[in-house]
Amino acid sequence: MSPDAVDNLSMACRRHFAFLVERFGFEPPEIKQLGRETFVQYHRGDCTVSIAWEAGMTPILELFHPPRSRDEPVVPWAERNGVARTRRFPSPGQRLESRFDPASDERLDKYFAELASRFAEHEGAWLAT
Numbered sequence: 001m002s003p004d005a006v007d008n009l010s011m012a013c014r015r016h017f018a019f020l021v022e023r024f025g026f027e028p029p030e031i032k033q034l035g036r037e038t039f040v041q042y043h044r045g046d047c048t049v050s051i052a053w054e055a056g057m058t059p060i061l062e063l064f065h066p067p068r069s070r071d072e073p074v075v076p077w078a079e080r081n082g083v084a085r086t087r088r089f090p091s092p093g094q095r096l097e098s099r100f101d102p103a104s105d106e107r108l109d110k111y112f113a114e115l116a117s118r119f120a121e122h123e124g125a126w127l128a129t
Contacts, residue, residue, distance in 0.1 A: 006038050012108045013040045013051050013059075016116035020049055024127045046083045051115075058100045061119060063088045063126065090126075092118035 010031050017040070020026040026042040026049065033039075042049040046066050053059040064078050064085045078085040098114040101107035120127065 006033070008105060008108060009053060009102055010038060010040055012112045016112040017042065017051065019116065019120060046080060046085065048080065059115070061090060061115065063090055090119060090123050093122050
């Protein structure tokens with residue numbers, strides 16, 4: 001993926017997930033590139049909202065947080081600041097209407113707007129804790 005495409009994706013992602021910082025107290029996003037994957041991660045204490053994508057793939061939204069019970073499996077590589085964490089893929093409730101298309105700024109913007117809106121709607125309780 002070209003550097004311009006990565007910049008466009010991360011800018012659209014940051015724009016639509018800015019509510020995490022503004023309303024829910026997450027730190028400004030940390031942008032990382034590991035190999036072919038790009039990550040936009042928002043941290044608040046031991047919790048992280050991570051949006052990741054790889055060239056040719058649709059973004060993946062993941063939540064990382066300390067386990068709330070002994071039944072939740074810990075993901076060894078998800079540890080942060082010495083705290084073991086579990087990983088969860090939040091559900092947008094139903095299939096997104098917007099299509100992910102990194103070649104179109106308009107579609108990209110619409111996709112991240114819908115993803116962020118659905119995430120806020122379905123994970124409001126988690127975000128508020």
